[in-house]
Structure formats: C-alpha cells, structure tokens
Amino acid sequence: MAKPKIRVVPLGGLGEIGKxxxxxxxxxxxxxxxxxxxxxANDMHGxxxxxxxxxxxxxxxxxxxxxxxxxxxxxxxxxxxxxxxEAFPGLPVYATPLTAGLLELKIRDAGPKISKKSExxxxxxxxxxxxxxxxxxxxxxxxSIPHCVxxxxxxxxxYIVHTGDYKFDNNPTDGKNPDYARLAQFSNRGxxxxxxxxxxxxxxxxxxxxxxxxxxxxxxxxxxxxxxxIATFASxxxxxxxxxxxxxxxxxxxxxxxxxxxxxxxxxQELGILEIPDGMIVDLNKxxxxxxxxxxxxxxxxxxxxxxxxxxxxxxxxxQLEVEPDDTFVLSSHPIPGNEEMVSRNINKLLQRGAxxxxxxxxxxxxxxxxxxxxxxxMINLVKxxxxxxxHGELRHLHLHAELAVDSGIPEDNVFVxxxxxxxxxxxxxxxxxxxxxxxxxxxxxxxxxxxxxxxxRDREILSRDGFLMVAVTLDRKSGKVIxxxxxxxxxxxxxxxxxxxxxxxxxxxxxxxHGAGRNNNGHRRDALQENLxxxxxxxTRRRPMIFAVLNEK
Numbered sequence: 446m447a448k449p450k451i452r453v454v455p456l457g458g459l460g461e462i463g464k465x466x467x468x469x470x471x472x473x474x475x476x477x478x479x480x481x482x483x484x485x486a487n488d489m490h491g492x493x494x495x496x497x498x499x500x501x502x503x504x505x506x507x508x509x510x511x512x513x514x515x516x517x518x519x520x521x522x523x524x525x526x527x528x529x530x531e532a533f534p535g536l537p538v539y540a541t542p543l544t545a546g547l548l549e550l551k552i553r554d555a556g557p558k559i560s561k562k563s564e565x566x567x568x569x570x571x572x573x574x575x576x577x578x579x580x581x582x583x584x585x586x587x588x589s590i591p592h593c594v595x596x597x598x599x600x601x602x603x604y605i606v607h608t609g610d611y612k613f614d615n616n617p618t619d620g621k622n623p624d625y626a627r628l629a630q631f632s633n634r635g636x637x638x639x640x641x642x643x644x645x646x647x648x649x650x651x652x653x654x655x656x657x658x659x660x661x662x663x664x665x666x667x668x669x670x671x672x673x674x675i676a677t678f679a680s681x682x683x684x685x686x687x688x689x690x691x692x693x694x695x696x697x698x699x700x701x702x703x704x705x706x707x708x709x710x711x712x713x714q715e716l717g718i719l720e721i722p723d724g725m726i727v728d729l730n731k732x733x734x735x736x737x738x739x740x741x742x743x744x745x746x747x748x749x750x751x752x753x754x755x756x757x758x759x760x761x762x763x764x765q766l767e768v769e770p771d772d773t774f775v776l777s778s779h780p781i782p783g784n785e786e787m788v789s790r791n792i793n794k795l796l797q798r799g800a801x802x803x804x805x806x807x808x809x810x811x812x813x814x815x816x817x818x819x820x821x822x823x824m825i826n827l828v829k830x831x832x833x834x835x836x837h838g839e840l841r842h843l844h845l846h847a848e849l850a851v852d853s854g855i856p857e858d859n860v861f862v863x864x865x866x867x868x869x870x871x872x873x874x875x876x877x878x879x880x881x882x883x884x885x886x887x888x889x890x891x892x893x894x895x896x897x898x899x900x901x902x903r904d905r906e907i908l909s910r911d912g913f914l915m916v917a918v919t920l921d922r923k924s925g926k927v928i929x930x931x932x933x934x935x936x937x938x939x940x941x942x943x944x945x946x947x948x949x950x951x952x953x954x955x956x957x958x959x960h961g962a963g964r965n966n967n968g969h970r971r972d973a974l975q976e977n978l979x980x981x982x983x984x985x986t987r988r989r990p991m992i993f994a995v996l997n998e999k
Contacts (some may be wrong), residue, residue, distance in 0.1 A: 450471075451471055452468075453468070453869040454868050456865055459843065460843070462483070462782050463495070464483040464521060464524075465481040471601070475511065477513040477514070480496075480497070482495060482496055482521060484748060484783065495889065496889060497887065498886065501882040501883055502532075512538065514574065515541075517588055518592070519678070524551070534559070534562045541568060541569060542716055545567045570621075570624065582631075586623050587622065587655075588609070590682060590814070591682060604637060605638045608639070611623070612652040613823060618656055632829035637830065637876075638869075639830035640836045643846040644838050645813060645818070646821065646835070646849065647842060649818050653809075655683065655814075660809065661810050670738060672769060675741065676776050681777075685710060689721050691741075693725065698724075698732060698735060698740055698741070701742075703745030729742070729765055747776055749780070750787075759795050768800050773803060774801065775804070775810050776811070825854075831876075834862075843864075847860045866883055911991070913991040915934040915995070916934075917933075917934075918997070920959070933952075971995075971996055
C-alpha cells in the first residue's frame with residue numbers, strides 16, 4: 446500500500462514576526478500547530494491585531510482536522526485561538542499547564558458559544574500525544590516563558606521535528622534544562638524534516654541565559670530612589686517571578702497594573718507556577734499610599750501599545766497612575782519589529798515627565814528568548830534532519846537560517862525557504878515546494894474580523910496623511926445650476942478660517958465643473974467634481990486629501 450503524502454502548510458510566521466500557525470497533513474488527516482496573532486504595523490491605522498488567513502482550512506472540506514497543539518503561551522502563538530475555534534467548533538486543544546491556563550482565559554473571554562464546545566487537553570513535556578491518527582512526542586525546550594515544548598511528529602517518512610520558540614539555556618530560572626537527550630534520540634530514529642525557529646539567525650554566538658537578569662534587576666533595585674515600574678509582556682510569567690525575587694530582597698511590595706497581566710498572574714499562582722510570598726502583592730490603590738521606595742508596579746505596554754498602561758502614563762492619561770519624581774521605569778522586553786517607533790516615543794515622553802528609563806542595553810533587564818546562530822547549528826547537529834525548513838522569522842532570518850543549515854552539512858537542495866502559504870510536500874520521491882495557498886493578513890478591528898481589507902487600510906493611510914475635504918452642493922433640479930455657496934468641511938487638511946484664497950478656488954472649481962454638466966446624472970457629475978477638485982488641490986498644496994462631494998437637488 447502506497448504511503449500517503451505529507452504536506453506542510455505554514456499559514457503564519459514565515460516572512461514576519463508573529464501570527465505563527467502551521468498545518469501538518471498526512472493524506473487527508475491534519476493537525477494545527479499554534480494559532481498566533483501579530484501586532485499591527487504603524488501604517489495599519491485602527492487595527493487591533495492581525496490573525497492568520499486560514500480560509501485554506503475552511504475550503505478543504507475533505508480534510509479531517511484532529512486538533513490544535515501549542516508550543517507555548519505567548520500571544521504570537523495562542524492569540525488567535527478563539528477565532529480558529531469559532532470557525533472549527535469543538536476542535537480539541539492540547540497544551541502544557543501554563544499554556545492551557547492562558548488559552549482558557551482567552552476561550553472564556555470569547556463567550557459561551559465557543560467555550561462550551563472547547564476541550565483543553567493538558568499534557569507535560571515528555572508526554573506522547575495521540576491526536577486523532579497522529580502520534581506526537583513532546584520535548585521540553587527553554588524560552589522566556591515556562592512550559593515550552595517542541596514536537597516530534599511521527600510520519601511514514603520519519604519524524605517532523607518542530608522546535609517551537611527556543612534557546613539552549615543551561616541555567617534557566619525554573620531549573621528545567623532543554624531535553625538534549627530526547628533530541629538526540631530523534632536523530633537515531635530518523636528525522637525527515639526540521640522546522641526550526643529562525644528569529645535570531647542574524648545574531649552570532651549564543652543567547653544569554655534568563656538568569657543573567659537577576660543581577661541586572663538587583664542593580665536597578667539597589668539604585669532606584671522611588672517607585673520602580675516594570676513593563677513586560679503580560680504572559681511573561683518567568684519575568685514576573687524574577688521581579689518577585691528582586692522585590693523580596695529589597696523589601697518592596699508589588700502591585701499589578703493592567704487587566705491582562707493581573708489575570709495571568711492570578712492564574713499562574715493558582716497553578717503553582719508563580720510563587721509569591723503572602724502579603725507581597727498589594728492593590729494598586731494601597732500601593733499609592735506606601736512610601737515610593739517600597740513599591741514595584743508591573744505594567745503592560747512594553748511594545749508601545751497606545752491603550753496600555755505605559756503609553757497612558759507617558760501622556761498623563763492613566764486613571765490611577767501618574768509619573769512621579771524619582772520614578773524608575775524598566776522596559777523588560779525588546780521591541781518587536783515594527784514597534785520600535787512607538788516604544789521610542791514612550792521612552793522620550795517618560796523622560797520629558799522627569800522619569801528615569803532603563804532598558805537593554807543600558808542594563809541587563811531583558812534577554813531574547815530565541816537562540817542565536819550557534820544554537821541553531823547545535824539543533825541541526827542534534828537532530829540531523831534530512832530536510833530543513835526555516836520558520837518563525839522575517840524573510841531575511843529564514844534565508845540566513847537556510848545558509849547556516851547548508852554550512853552545517855545539509856545539502857542545499859534539501860533546504861527550503863518559503864513564506865506564508867508556501868506548501869512543502871514530502872513523498873517517496875523526496876521533498877519539494879509544490880504550490881501556494883492563501884496566507885495573508887486578516888485584520889481584527891474592534892468586533893470586526895476580516896471586514897477591514899487593503900482598500901480600507903489604504904483609505905486610512907490617506908486620511909492620516911492628508912486628511913479629507915467634503916463639499917456639499919445644492920443644485921437647481923430643472924437647470925442644474927448651483928444654488929448659493931457650497932458647504933465645505935475639512936479635517937486634517939487645511940484650517941478653513943485661514944484659507945480664504947484656497948476656498949475661493951474650491952468654489953470656482955465647483956462652479957466650472959458643474960456648469961453645463963447636464964442634469965439627471967449626479968453620479969457622473971460627482972465623479973468629475975471630485976477628480977477636478979483633487980487636481981486643483983494638488984497643484985496648489987502638493988497634497989492629496991480624500992475628497993467627498995455630495996450633490997443635492999431642490
């Protein structure tokens with residue numbers, strides 16, 4: 446009997462940082478690895494976040510999807526879970542304890558329609574999962590959040606090893622080292638394909654251990670005269686634990702500002718993952734009554750998110766917190782590509798308000814959770830795959846990882862670089878890139894999912910750059926002539942009260958365009974008017990505002 450083909454279909458995370466999602470197909474059976482989100486870029490105005498385009502799965506009615514398996518609990522790997530479960534109700538979910546806890550919060554927030562049908566299966570690193578027809582061996586990896594795993598998926602052609610996000614941290618804060626032995630065992634049994642994290646492929650050497658931050662926090666706490674406010678990811682529970690240790694050593698209480706972080710801390714404590722001495726966590730209001738040198742506040746907004754605590758404090762708009770003299774702000778994270786401008790803006794605004802701001806490389810307050818080139822080389826040498834497909838990174842990272850794989854002894858023809866939607870197929874004849882499926886962006890804006898497309902984003906970009914001009918013109922129904930002076934409204938383009946000369950030109954253009962344009966064809970007249978106004982305004986201002994014309998007859 447012929448062996449079924451294997452198809453690897455990345456729907457997110459290749460060619461970008463974020464919204465990681467990958468499909469593994471064996472014949473007509475499939476599993477999903479991760480369902481992440483991505484933060485919007487600066488030009489994606491009004492977008493809350495971006496999820497993978499998984500219409501490919503929705504169109505494959507012949508495909509049996511057996512479940513979703515999760516590598517770890519960061520937003521770029523779990524954030525889209527509710528959207529996927531809404532499209533595939535009742536799909537089983539598999540995750541380690543902390544990841545399962547974070548997933549449960551997201552699924553609960555999605556409402557009973559989704560949460561009542563969802564089943565979260567909890568496993569620990571080292572367990573063997575049976576997901577439908579799939580046999581999946583799990584192995585522990587170190588990252589920047591507890592309970593991270595990779596997967597070795599049994600296939601007719603050997604293992605597919607998916608590393609998840611990882612670094613080889615030999616001194617992790619939780620004492621749980623990477624599972625070197627299990628990785629070496631896979632090589633002895635035959636690895637067909639390695640799907641390897643590429644995020645730090647442009648950095649030489651080894652990523653420092655998370656434990657180096659303990660000394661960095663100790664120095665910051667020792668020097669701070671007033672409050673210490675630490676911004677990090679809401680899901681970075683191991684970082685919270687390190688802050689707890691530093692606060693305990695320096696006799697400070699901890700308050701949590703930010704709904705998502707507060708919920709995650711409560712959940713991690715309930716699971717026994719986060720250990721906080723009794724009485725150390727205090728309410729935010731109570732923290733305000735303590736001496737400043739006795740307080741640490743954990744806040745959200747390390748990526749410059751406008752609605753998060755850090756950004757609102759930087760502009761003086763937080764309901765409970767204001768920047769005070771001697772405040773020390775610590776940014777315990779690196780900006781995700783695309784967020785650098787917003788993060789820098791927040792830093793500068795905090796400095797303007799008199800705060801001290803600490804961030805890497807000023808002090809050891811953050812290290813990457815992703816392995817550098819030598820760790821990627823070690824992974825390849827441990828696993829000894831026949832084929833390599835770099836994942837999790839921008840295109841430049843994927844190409845550098847591919848070059849590293851070739852340099853490590855993998856034949857160049859056995860290394861495949863593709864982007865979202867590129868399909869890798871494996872059969873008895875080998876592996877090859879065969880075709881493409883949709884793998885673009887789906888924008889989430891408020892309660893709308895996918896209803897904001899490229900055209901809307903282009904319009905928002907124009908509005909943000911050049912504003913708009915609206916003209917309302919009343920016409921005589923019989924003659925088609927303009928009655929009275931048109932109403933003109935402008936936002937983000939010109940200040941009408943100081944632009945009399947330009948307004949006169951607008952009125953003149955309206956009258957010239959509509960004079961003799963005929964009657965009973967308002968659509969044609971409106972289009973002609975908008976076009977002529979656009980040309981005139983560009984000639985006069987070298988700007989292209991969005992123009993709306995409304996023609997009323999009476």
